[in-house]
Amino acid sequence: MNIRRFVTSDAQAVSALVIKTIRISNVKDYPAEIMEELAKSQQPQNILERAGWTHFYVVEEDDNIIGCGAIGPFWGKEDESSLFTIFVLPEWQGKGVGRLIMETLEKDEYFLRAKRIEIPSSITACQFYRKFGYDYKNGFAELDEEHLYRLEKFRDISNSTIKEINRNDIPECVKVIKESFMTVADEFGFTVENAPRFVAFATTDEKLFSQYDNEHRPMYAYFSEDGRIIGFYSLLKLDNNECELNNLCVLPDYRHNNIGSKLFSHACETAKAAGCVKMVFSIVEENVKLRKWYEKNGAVHTDTKKFDFFPFTCGYMEKTL
Secondary structure: OEEEEOOHHHHHHHHHHHHHHHHHOHHHOOOHHHHHHHHHOOOHHHHHHHHOOOEEEEEEEOOEEEEEEEEEEOOOOOOEEEEEEEEEOHHHOOOOHHHHHHHHHOOOHHHHOOOEEEEEEOOOOHHHHHOOOOEEHHHOOOOOOOOOEEEEEEOOOOOOEEEEOOHHHHHHHHHHHHHHHHHHHHHHOOOOOOOOOOHHHHOOHHHHHHHHHOOOOOEEEEEOOOOOEEEEEEEEEOOOOEEEEEEEEEOHHHOOOOHHHHHHHHHHHHHHHOOOOEEEEEEEOOOHHHHHHHHHOOOEEEEEEEOOOOOOEEEEEEEEO
């Protein structure tokens, strides 16, 4: 039994799986006419549309798809997610397929970034989901107008932590830095041709190893509850008891969860504990949103400078510790 991400060519098989399960399993709890209406909305084109904005998974056995499930944002929110289209073929129910799907979905980025996860549950599956810690939304154990229970689960993110990295973590940190800063490059049109020294393109394993081994820069990462690195920063102690902040970043899927603020606060505390009285750093001056974010976190803008090798203006900021 193998679980993997959905691909376009799976649409026909997934549609057939869902419709078969509706007609055999769900019809036990619902009138047949309601299930036939539901089946009309589970055609291959409907599956493809749903897979376009969710992380959709399928379970295979001997190259046959026997189960499926998806997770995506809850009405576009970045700190709430929802589970969708969880079905297991009737002949495979009770054999661990559903559990495998749930365990996979609860390791997905959309789950790990969310504070709350909702499930629109059929009568048929309600007690199965409740075994995974999902309960009636707002304590309301009644079917809604779609004949579904609304279940929810709140995540305890207290196990997430910021700690100093080990040397072996550097390759993963490089990936986090590059992926995080790539969103800035995409937004402002930076490329490896017009901005080869920009962080998203210039960060390499060798560069961070050198900073770690030769410059002895303190490097810290934000570890998710499952041990993944989802945020990063490093420090460089300067003259006059100042400290330079470098590469503070958070993976795109985990933003807007206060992780960046926690990293910045931690960096300031770390620098202050090392005897520094001021934190200095640079940003893309044109990134007004980022500048305002740092100002909200206590930093002030001090200067700008234009370099020939950057297609943007460097903005300089600092924070008194």
